[in-house]
Amino acid sequence: MVQVHSSAPGKIILLGEHFVVYKNPAILAAINRRITVHLKPNGTHFTRIKAGLMELVVSASKRQLSKRRTHSNSFLYPVLSCIANIQYQMNDFSGLDVIIESQIPHGEGLGSSAASCVATVGAMRALYGEIDKPSICKNAAEAERIIHKNSSGADCYVSTFGGLIYYHPTRAYTHMNPKIKFRFLVCTTGIRHDTGKLVSRVKKFREEKLPIFAELAERARVICNDAKKAMDRGDQETLGKMMTENHELLMRLDVSHPKLEEFIDICMGNGALGGKLTGAGGGGSMIALIPNKKTDEIVSNIRKKIPHSVLVELDHDGLQVNQTLAPDNKF
Ligand code: PMV
Helix, strand or coil: CEEEEEEEEEEEEEECCCHHHHCCCEEEEEEEEEEEEEEEECCCCEEEEEECCEEEEEECCCCCCCCCCCHHHHHHHHHHHHHHHHHHHHCCCCCEEEEEEECCCCCCCCCHHHHHHHHHHHHHHHHCCCCCHHHHHHHHHHHHHHHCCCCCCHHHHHHHHCCEEEECCCCCEEECCCCCCCEEEEEECCCCCCHHHHHHHHHHHHHHCHHHHHHHHHHHHHHHHHHHHHHHHCCHHHHHHHHHHHHHHHHHCCCCCHHHHHHHHHHHHCCCCEEEEECCCCCCEEEEEECCCCHHHHHHHHHHHCCCCEEECECCCCCEEEEEECCCCCC
16 A cells, blocks of 8 residues: 655745735745645545644545634644545545644744645645646645635745745745855744734734834835845845844834744843744744854753753755555554
8 A cells, every 4th residue: 555755844034025916025934844644545435644643534525624713723724635635626525534643833923834734735635646746735835724714825936945035015925045154043932823813913913004114015025025135145144234224124024023022122131133933923933044153052051041942953855755565554
């Protein structure tokens, strides 16, 4: 029996979150933290999805889950939807065993939901013998929109293709290739956020204070484009300043959190060149740009105060899929 193993990276947003929903540019990077999906037909009519302690067993012909929002269905529902939509297209309702392993905390702004959708669609497409990254990306973004209907889709793109990308207001993408390596420290607050609610909060802000929002968005656009140029020429200082200013704009949108502010102060007080929330905010994670000189010393000083902070590497592979023959009935 064939089994498929598929994995996709998480991401950080360097510049432009929230504003990206309103046709602003953004810069995102895939990181070396992945979600892996192992999937195989189980010979029954039930699909069983396991992710850590979360488990879901549904009839393979069922396409709808309860709409009640819980932690487990906000993670597993898009995954189930990826599976059900592809099986529906293929007119195949055989049960599957699906195991999801994650190195990315869920609901902390690091793209766990996009990575799980990309890896699941990749695995399903491989099961039916076709791997086409652009269409995998499109299907994954559609599934992500179940949980957060205004999703820009940028997370799914960077998770599918990997690397460092500039997301254009026209919804096109450019792969960036900066002169030097930039180092980002990721600090998670452990406070899980709800992207949909935070995006709605910004929507309300925009409806109620359109002139202020327009001013902030214009500044965010300029900052993002200046940051891109700074990265292209390998200018760490300017990138750091742009990131910090981007965070100030996000604070004005009221999507920061006291814990994020505390972590940003710690990083900046210990030599980081810039710091900002990454993703939707309201808890979640922050990133700090660490200079290429004295990197170890700065990281070690920050870690004395934020022990779980991680210096991430960029991922250049994006989605990776392979198939094996199952030796027995177990993964
Ligand atoms: O926190 P995350 O990983 O769900 O990122 C959300 C990013 C937003 O810009 C707030 C929304 C989007 O769809 O781009």
